[in-house]
Amino acid sequence: MMLAAAALLMMTAPVAGQDAQHHSDVSQAIERCGVAPADYGADYVEALEETVFVFSSASYDADRIACLVVVSLDSDGEFYFEDATVSRLFAEEYARQSAAAAHRMARAWLAERDMLNSLPSYDPAHDSLADFAERMEAFCKLERRGTLIARDGYLTLDLDVMQRDSASEDEMTCLVNAIFESDFGKSGGMFGFVGNEADIPGGEDAAPVTNP
Secondary structure (H helix, E strand, C coil): CECCCHHHHHCEECCCCHHHHHHHHHHHHHHHCCCCHHHEEEEEECCCCEEEEEECCCCCCHHHHHHHHHHHHHHCCEEEECCHHHHHHHHHHHHHHHHHHHHHHHHHHHHHCCCHHHCCCCCCCCCCHHHHHHHHHHHCCCCCCCCEEEECCEEEECHHHHHHCCCCHHHHHHHHHHHHHCHHHHCCCEEEEEEEECCCCCCCEEEECCCC
């Protein structure tokens, strides 16, 4: 995980208790990536109730950044980089690795249920996104339609509709995994949840399903 708000670093306390063990484990992993102990530090941020690892060096190469992303993902550690360029490169690599992991998990989930080979296809040259959304809902056996909304070239999953219709967790998981592993998802189609469309031009809660 990556910390974006530097101001939170002012609200710190000594690392202690169970978090001290987590700090030790993450520190060892960070140093295995080739980061010198003098190039980073850690503070317990009370507002987050987590330890934040703060990196001061501006000389990390691509391999070291990729290694640090693995550590962050594996540990769910909060990483903050003082150098703006390193911070941007870390964020880009974090997004790439996160998307790749999501695709692997989606594929495994569908394969375990023998659903992978029957996944609905999507060809933007011949299929409307609204029709694709309905086929995805049918694929995941949702009794009522309207949970997956197609608008302005992206898909939005309306959690309020799912709750109203008492959709199961499996149905929601199916929709998310199916979209990630679909032709739409693999091509970088925009997908998210109601509430984030503001992150996308013309919308309020969608984000790209990044192609790994």
